[in-house]
Structure formats: structure tokens, C-alpha cells
Amino acid sequence: MSVSLSATTLNIVLNGFFEDNSFVSGFEASSADAEVFQALAGAPDAKAFPHLARWYTHISSKGDAIASLKAPAAPAAAAEEDDEDVDLFGSDDEEDEEAEKVKAQRLAEYQAKKAAKPAVIAKSLLALDVKPWEAETDLDELERLIRTIEMDGLLWNKESKRAPIAYGVNKIIMAAVIEDAKVSTDEIVERIEAFDEYTQSVDIVAFNKL
Numbered sequence: 001m002s003v004s005l006s007a008t009t010l011n012i013v014l015n016g017f018f019e020d021n022s023f024v025s026g027f028e029a030s031s032a033d034a035e036v037f038q039a040l041a042g043a044p045d046a047k048a049f050p051h052l053a054r055w056y057t058h059i060s061s062k063g064d065a066i067a068s069l070k071a072p073a074a075p076a077a078a079a080e081e082d083d084e085d086v087d088l089f090g091s092d093d094e095e096d097e098e099a100e101k102v103k104a105q106r107l108a109e110y111q112a113k114k115a116a117k118p119a120v121i122a123k124s125l126l127a128l129d130v131k132p133w134e135a136e137t138d139l140d141e142l143e144r145l146i147r148t149i150e151m152d153g154l155l156w157n158k159e160s161k162r163a164p165i166a167y168g169v170n171k172i173i174m175a176a177v178i179e180d181a182k183v184s185t186d187e188i189v190e191r192i193e194a195f196d197e198y199t200q201s202v203d204i205v206a207f208n209k210l
Helices: 007-020 031-039 050-060 063-068 075-084 097-115 139-147 185-193
Strands: 123-132 154-156 161-166 169-179 199-209
Touching: 007 050, 007 123, 007 161, 007 169, 007 199, 031 050, 031 063, 050 063, 123 139, 123 185, 139 169, 169 185, 185 199
Parallel strands: none
Antiparallel strands: 123 169, 123 199, 154 169, 161 169
């Protein structure tokens, strides 16, 4: 699922993401960074979005080489290839005691290698528009309440943003990185809406796979 979002909201989400990450995926620049780089309209404001600006400057320094960045490494695929090289039972058909020991040793080695295989964790970048009832609503308190929502696999970005709606009412734009297998976006929305003294509505404005 991919939801389009404004340039400002995109910068807010990415700035929060790059506060804790050097690249879009993995530990070196890849085609995923090139794709995000090309999606930006230009260099972000370094004062407003310092983490995004740091990443943007690093990627832009590669010049023409940006287009030739390789796809992120896939360690899980490599591990699967390693599995194919494991011979569980060898080629000896003799069922004597020595053959059984060899089989048991190879099985133990296979299980150890499989247990050490790095798990691929699917994550997404989530951005929410949280709208209060009126201009007098205490947005600082509302944000504090939202940040009390804790789930395994949910990491709120440290930064948020206020944006005007109408008639002096401002909304809160908040972003988070979630683990897809552990976190339900519906549950996040329901728990924020439960602060009904402060919250009028919650909208998901971005949901992008990492």
C-alpha cells in the first residue's frame, strides 16, 4: 500500500526516519536511496529538517553515480542459498553407528545455521493527521497522550509538526515506524480517538513500506 502525501509531510516523515537511520535500507547507499532522492523536489531546509538534509547532502555528493546505485543486499536470500549447500544425510547409505553420528552432526550444523539466519523484518513509515475539536484544545497535552501509546514494534518519531486547518484550529502531524507483523494501524487510530476529550478525528496520510 502506498499513499501520496504533500512535500512538507514527506519531509517531516523522512526527517524523523533519518534521525535513527543513515540510509533507506541497510548500511550503505542503494537504489532505494536513489528512489527517495528522486522523489524529493529539491534540497530540504537544513534548519527545519536537519536529519533529512544530512542524508540528502550525502546522496547528492554521489552525482551521476546516484542512478547506478545497486539494490539493497538481500541477506535472507543468501542464507537460503547456504541452506541448499547443506547435505543433511550425506551420500553414505550404510546405517551403521558411524553413519548415524555423521548424520546427527550435519543435522545439528544445519539447525545452528538456520537459527543464525538473519530475520527479515517488514517495516513501514506511518504518518497521521490528528485533528482536535477546537482552537482551544491543548495540543501539547494531546501529543503527550499519543506518545503514551506503546506497542511492541511501534516507534514514534521524536519530532512532530503543527499545521493549520481553519478558523485558528491546528492539527498535529505525527509519524512513526512500525513493524507490519506486530502493529495494527487500526488499533493505533482507535487508541488515539479514545482520547475523545481532545481528538475529533485521525487520518492516515502516509503508509509507505521501508
